[in-house]
Amino acid sequence: MAKELSKTYNPTEIEDRLYQKWLNKKYFAANVNKAKKPFTIVMPPPNITGQLHMGHALDNTLQDILIRWKRMQGFEALWQPGTDHASIATEVKITNMLKDKGIDKAELGREGFLKEAWKWRAEYGSRIVSQLKKLGSSADWDRERFTMDEGCSKAVREVFCRLYEKGYIYQGSRIINWCPVCQTSLSDAEVEHEEQHGHFWHILYPIVGQDGFVEIATTRPETLLGDTAVAVNPDDERYKELVGKMLKLPLTDREIPVIADAYVDKEFGTGCVKITPAHDPNDFEVGKRHNLEEINILNDDGTINENGGKYCGMDRYEARKVMVEELKEQGLLVKVVDHTHNVGTHDRCHTTVEPMIKKQWFVRMDELAKPAIEAIKTGELKFVPEHFDKTYLHWLETIHDWCISRQLWWGHRIPAWTCPDCGELIVSREDPTVCPKCGGTRLVQDEDSLDTWFSSALWPFSTLGWPEKTPEMEYFFPTDVLVTGYDIIFFWVIRMVFSSYEQTGKSPFHTVLIHGLVRDELGRKMSKSLGNGIDPLEVIDRYGADALRLTLVTGNAPGNDMRFSYTKMDASRNFANKVWNASRFIMMNMEGVDTAKVTTDMLADEDKWILTKVNHLAAEVTDNMDNYDLGIALQKIYDFIWDEFCDWYIEMVKPRMYAREGQEDDAAFLQSRRAACWTLKTVLIQSLKLLHPYMPFITEEIFCNLQDDEESIMVSAWPVEKQEWSFDDVEHKVEMMKEAVRAIRQVRTDMNVAPGKKAAVFVVSENEAVRKVFEDGKAFFAALGSASHVAIQADKAGIPDDAVSAVTANASMYIPLAELIDIDKEIARLEKEEKRLKGELARSAGMLRNEKFLSKAPADKIAEEKAKEAKYTQLMEQVQARLAQLKK
RNA sequence: GGAGAUAUAGCUCAGCCGGGAUGAGCGUUCGCCUCACACGCGAGAGGUCGUGGGUUCGAGCCCCACUGUCUCCACCA
Numbered sequence: 001m002a003k004e005l006s007k008t009y010n011p012t013e014i015e016d017r018l019y020q021k022w023l024n025k026k027y028f029a030a031n032v033n034k035a036k037k038p039f040t041i042v043m044p045p046p047n048i049t050g051q052l053h054m055g056h057a058l059d060n061t062l063q064d065i066l067i068r069w070k071r072m073q074g075f076e077a078l079w080q081p082g083t084d085h086a087s088i089a090t091e092v093k094i095t096n097m098l099k100d101k102g103i104d105k106a107e108l109g110r111e112g113f114l115k116e117a118w119k120w121r122a123e124y125g126s127r128i129v130s131q132l133k134k135l136g137s138s139a140d141w142d143r144e145r146f147t148m149d150e151g152c153s154k155a156v157r158e159v160f161c162r163l164y165e166k167g168y169i170y171q172g173s174r175i176i177n178w179c180p181v182c183q184t185s186l187s188d189a190e191v192e193h194e195e196q197h198g199h200f201w202h203i204l205y206p207i208v209g210q211d212g213f214v215e216i217a218t219t220r221p222e223t224l225l226g227d228t229a230v231a232v233n234p235d236d237e238r239y240k241e242l243v244g245k246m247l248k249l250p251l252t253d254r255e256i257p258v259i260a261d262a263y264v265d266k267e268f269g270t271g272c273v274k275i276t277p278a279h280d281p282n283d284f285e286v287g288k289r290h291n292l293e294e295i296n297i298l299n300d301d302g303t304i305n306e307n308g309g310k311y312c313g314m315d316r317y318e319a320r321k322v323m324v325e326e327l328k329e330q331g332l333l334v335k336v337v338d339h340t341h342n343v344g345t346h347d348r349c350h351t352t353v354e355p356m357i358k359k360q361w362f363v364r365m366d367e368l369a370k371p372a373i374e375a376i377k378t379g380e381l382k383f384v385p386e387h388f389d390k391t392y393l394h395w396l397e398t399i400h401d402w403c404i405s406r407q408l409w410w411g412h413r414i415p416a417w418t419c420p421d422c423g424e425l426i427v428s429r430e431d432p433t434v435c436p437k438c439g440g441t442r443l444v445q446d447e448d449s450l451d452t453w454f455s456s457a458l459w460p461f462s463t464l465g466w467p468e469k470t471p472e473m474e475y476f477f478p479t480d481v482l483v484t485g486y487d488i489i490f491f492w493v494i495r496m497v498f499s500s501y502e503q504t505g506k507s508p509f510h511t512v513l514i515h516g517l518v519r520d521e522l523g524r525k526m527s528k529s530l531g532n533g534i535d536p537l538e539v540i541d542r543y544g545a546d547a548l549r550l551t552l553v554t555g556n557a558p559g560n561d562m563r564f565s566y567t568k569m570d571a572s573r574n575f576a577n578k579v580w581n582a583s584r585f586i587m588m589n590m591e592g593v594d595t596a597k598v599t600t601d602m603l604a605d606e607d608k609w610i611l612t613k614v615n616h617l618a619a620e621v622t623d624n625m626d627n628y629d630l631g632i633a634l635q636k637i638y639d640f641i642w643d644e645f646c647d648w649y650i651e652m653v654k655p656r657m658y659a660r661e662g663q664e665d666d667a668a669f670l671q672s673r674r675a676a677c678w679t680l681k682t683v684l685i686q687s688l689k690l691l692h693p694y695m696p697f698i699t700e701e702i703f704c705n706l707q708d709d710e711e712s713i714m715v716s717a718w719p720v721e722k723q724e725w726s727f728d729d730v731e732h733k734v735e736m737m738k739e740a741v742r743a744i745r746q747v748r749t750d751m752n753v754a755p756g757k758k759a760a761v762f763v764v765s766e767n768e769a770v771r772k773v774f775e776d777g778k779a780f781f782a783a784l785g786s787a788s789h790v791a792i793q794a795d796k797a798g799i800p801d802d803a804v805s806a807v808t809a810n811a812s813m814y815i816p817l818a819e820l821i822d823i824d825k826e827i828a829r830l831e832k833e834e835k836r837l838k839g840e841l842a843r844s845a846g847m848l849r850n851e852k853f854l855s856k857a858p859a860d861k862i863a864e865e866k867a868k869e870a871k872y873t874q875l876m877e878q879v880q881a882r883l884a885q886l887k888k
Numbered sequence: 889g890g891a892g893a894u895a896u897a898g899c900u901c902a903g904c905c906g907g908g909a910u911g912a913g914c915g916u917u918c919g920c921c922u923c924a925c926a927c928g929c930g931a932g933a934g935g936u937c938g939u940g941g942g943u944u945c946g947a948g949c950c951c952c953a954c955u956g957u958c959u960c961c962a963c964c965a
Contacts, residue, residue, distance in 0.1 A: 008927070193962075200965090218965065231965095265964060273965050282963045342962085355963090390892065391960070398961085486960085521900090523958090555901050555912070559893085561958090563900065571913055574927040585924030627904085635902070635912065650924080658923085742931090749931040755920050784930095786922090843908065852945035853907095861907060861946095868908080 009580035011544025030078035039075035047086035052131035054518035082145035087411035155462035180302030411449030457495035460508035516561035608727035743806035758788035
């Protein structure tokens with residue numbers, strides 16, 4: 001039996017209760033089930049340091065919609081959740097926490113630090129997970145994984161060893177990005193280029209053995225200490241003489257040669273470039289070509305080292321200041337020019353990155369990239385929207401080797417050992433104790449850990465048990481869709497794809513659904529520094545998770561950014577309330593009515609009409625969702641529920657709900673009411689099901705209240721098109737009625753008739769079939785058109801001449817409002833209508849008189865246009881006849 | 889320096905295969921507390937679809953150029 005429902009929807013008291021119920025019932029669980037087809041999404045693992053933000057909310061809402069939908073469609077739907085250890089973010093956080101407690105990381109040592117880190121993760125690592133639950137996420141939490149758990153760590157080690165054995169992982173001294181604050185190396189993807197205002201310092205390098213100078217321009221004068229040459233373009237006539245000569249390097253006692261290299265752009269700056277192989281990627285290459293010495297002048301913390309002579313110990317920027325000053329004193333500083341240039345910064349701490357030569361571990365990318373590129377070309381992998389494959393391909397085609405070692409403790413330690421006795425390098429799946437070469441037992445493990453993305457790259461299969469041949473791996477892999485923001489295509493998507501091809505031979509998923517950023521109301525990125533971030537949890541508290549989900553999906557196309565606003569939240573909440581109240585209405589009226597399935601012959605035209613509508617809606621929505629047009633699908637559901645179902649159908653059906661005097665036991669009335677109630681309930685259930693992936697809580701609450709024997713909408717079947725619900729012949733009848741009602745309302749409004757004032761309505765049509773339709777729908781006019789009495793007739797007999805008229809394509813309606821009618825106003829209104837119709841007719845005629853249109857356009861298009869013309873001609877005739885009558 | 893996205897109603901955005909902008913929400917105007925809902929109901933107003941060309945019987949949609957905005961990539965010292 002229907003329960004008492006409150007007048008406004010109150011999400012807070014409902015959501016937690018339902019989520020707990022779902023958990024208890026294990027509805028989120030997915031298991032290997034050969035009888036069903038699998039559908040799998042791996043959740044992008046949030047950082048354990050994370051707090052739920054709008055980006056997560058959007059990302060997880062989209063995934064939850066897909067998963068709930070597929071689950072209802074009968075797939076064994078696995079949403080594989082988990083969290084990421086986020087090596088650098090977490091290490092920084094823990095280091096700071098320790099610092100606050102007065103503990104120094106270095107003193108604590110590796111072991112002690114890791115102990116603290118694990119403690120931290122146990123305490124805070126699940127916070128983000130509980131926040132995701134507030135959103136309604138139906139992930140299989142029993143399968144929750146962590147990038148540093150035993151299985152994932154095993155996968156990491158296996159992959160490392162395999163790539164090493166294949167020669168794809170190597171150790172080398174190369175120029176890498178170094179963050180002096182975090183004191184670790186970084187991959188290219190972690191470096192952000194920021195435009196900064198800087199200077200060009202023009203400095204003179206005296207030529208040895210003769211008068212004169214070479215003028216160079218630099219943005220980083222302190223790197224002068226590491227210069228080992230000055231380069232000019234070989235074709236530069238100005239400097240031809242100088243090539244091979246030596247220069248005195250200012251502020252040092254070193255002399256460096258002038259070399260010729262095509263890398264130098266004659267047109268840029270002075271045409272002379274100082275070469276610092278140890279601190280500039282280009283110079284590094286130049287240095288290699290000319291066998292130049294590489295002088296590292298920086299310590300890991302960004303201070304000048306012993307190679308910097310008297311500047312040793314100074315911070316790099318301090319040294320810059322001092323050196324510029326001294327150059328000025330010596331007359332070697334020509335000028336300082338303002339210059340904006342791009343500076344590489346660390347994406348986590350925004351410290352300016354210093355290029356340095358360091359011995360690091362790298363992954364060779366050329367071979368690995370190939371199948372990942374191929375995947376797009378063969379269509380094994382596709383992006384939604386499609387254009388992101390360009391971004392993806394461009395990155396892959398220009399990819400550099402991936403620096404994977406990090407000078408951090410929190411993470412997967414590199415499984416490499418060296419033997420101090422013989423220098424042998426051992427990479428092994430098991431921790432070695434003895435050197436296989438010399439038998440030495442003093443093996444030392446590499447201190448570094450792996451880039452955090454190395455483990456996330458394996459996420460789609462490591463979470464399923466790989467490298468073991470688990471039933472899950474067999475069944476759920478490859479996964480289906482990956483949902484993520486365009487901002488991490490480089491970091492993550494690409495690396496998952498090539499890792500998966502390399503390890504499993506398959507793409508990890510067939511589709512990548514890309515979404516944009518959630519911006520603030522003004523279109524700005526939400527950020528801590530701007531303080532414009534909106535906490536999704538706060539929004540959920542105020543409006544409910546359903547309303548938040550609705551806001552995030554409404555009117556948003558894949559890949560596009562969206563703006564969040566409380567105005568949108570209001571609209572979403574209003575919709576939830578609308579659904580709530582429609583359901584309340586239906587339940588109230590169902591009270592005591594038998595809603596067992598009725599037979600087709602009991603259904604009224606409007607019942608058939610709305611059933612047909614919801615039937616088609618299901619097909620359309622499914623189609624849109626198949627194409628990942630979730631925003632469009634939602635829009636259709638929204639429009640159907642609000643406009644068609646609530647504003648039309650429910651209103652149409654009201655006269656059948658309330659018995660008039662003496663009708664209480666009338667068999668025809670009771671049967672009609674029963675049919676209406678069954679239809680209301682049926683259409684509501686279908687609508688709720690379609691809406692459920694978007695608004696899981698409210699739909700569940702209503703669904704269960706509506707039918708006590710159903711335990712959850714979550715496990716109910718997704719609506720499919722039903723043959724027996726396609727009453728295509730009734731649509732035009734109902735549309736005819738709607739059109740007539742609208743016309744009556746319009747006239748009444750135009751004439752300023754108070755809504756409470758009922759008036760008789762005469763409907764005139766020469767067509768018998770049309771009259772029949774209106775006869776059947778008489779009740780609607782009273783309910784929807786404020787009619788006191790309705791007469792359907794073939795001619796105008798008995799209708800007062802001064803009645804106001806409303807014209808539709810099929811019929812004319814007359815409303816006697818003698819005391820209110822203003823002939824001039826009525827004429828003006830009809831003339832306006834006449835003008836509109838003229839325009840319409842001109843448009844149709846324009847097309848239909850065009851021979852090229854007639855000869856080239858498809859036949860159905862022409863027929864359509866002819867039908868329109870006929871309809872407007874008919875309308876025009878009626879309007880003009882009425883005008884003539886009034887002007888008489 | 890490359891690449892991409894975007895330009896539609898006052899605002900925020902949809903617009904599938906080229907075929908009347910039939911768009912939606914918010915805002916706005918007028919009228920309504922009509923026994924599900926004022927978080928509501930009814931009726932309106934409001935758009936040269938950035939500019940200029942082209943293809944087509946027909947272009948918001950396809951092609952070219954331009955302009956504005958945004959984003960990503962990139963080792964010009």
